[in-house]
Amino acid sequence: QVQLVQSGAEVKKPGSSVKVSCKASGGTFSSSAISWVRQAPGQGLEWMGRIIPSIGIPNYAQKFQDRVTITADKSTSTASMELSSLTSEDTAVYFCARGVGSLYYFDSWGQGTLVSVSS
Amino acid sequence: SYILTQPPAVSVAPGQTARITCGGNNIGSKSVHWYQQKPGQAPVLVVYDDNDRPSEIPERFSGSNSGNTATLTINRVEAGDEADYYCQVWDGSSDVVFGGGTKVTV
Numbered sequence: 001q002v003q004l005v006q007s008g009a010e011v012k013k014p015g016s017s018v019k020v021s022c023k024a025s026g027g028t029f030s031s032s033a034i035s036w037v038r039q040a041p042g043q044g045l046e047w048m049g050r051i052i053p054s055i056g057i058p059n060y061a062q063k064f065q066d067r068v069t070i071t072a073d074k075s076t077s078t079a080s081m082e083l084s085s086l087t088s089e090d091t092a093v094y095f096c097a098r099g100v101g102s103l104y105y106f107d108s109w110g111q112g113t114l115v116s117v118s119s
Numbered sequence: 120s121y122i123l124t125q126p127p128a129v130s131v132a133p134g135q136t137a138r139i140t141c142g143g144n145n146i147g148s149k150s151v152h153w154y155q156q157k158p159g160q161a162p163v164l165v166v167y168d169d170n171d172r173p174s175e176i177p178e179r180f181s182g183s184n185s186g187n188t189a190t191l192t193i194n195r196v197e198a199g200d201e202a203d204y205y206c207q208v209w210d211g212s213s214d215v216v217f218g219g220g221t222k223v224t225v
Contacts, residue, residue, distance in 0.1 A: 046217065061214060100167075107167075
């Protein structure tokens, strides 16, 4: 089963951008669909978007369409998510997760990366 | 957009059965997946495609899905089952959708 290891916690100023990475091992990275899911403090899970590295074309949730960029580097088996124009409402734990097939469930998750936005 | 509705909380005594519902318009026509999340940890898949379990998940966890309601059932509940549980589907217009989550207290 694929294992996902994410980059470390970030503290950002309002208006800036953050980039979180997710390195995969033990599986077929290129053919996997890697999604990003975030969780604000005390809140539920929120899907942001996905990318299939072998295709390279991302899909984004409408809410984040204008601010998120998801990329994948097949050479390093690493997916990344960049979120711009940060506000305090973007303070959350960001998870990467591997989506399975056409049913779109997630069988492997990264450990999560806390992004704090504060002036 | 497609909406999934879960009760905020469910309380159950050890050894009893917990049932967590997930409501959505004609959800019975979709594949429903369930995740368990303990504090400070990433979610863990416990049921996929309505009623299939990953090999490492105990048989005490099962799911059903019909009409407008999907249900996660946990039999013989243990203290270690205390967690937040989320349902999730894929919808053609909304893509991946999660329910709001249910806190199970044992």
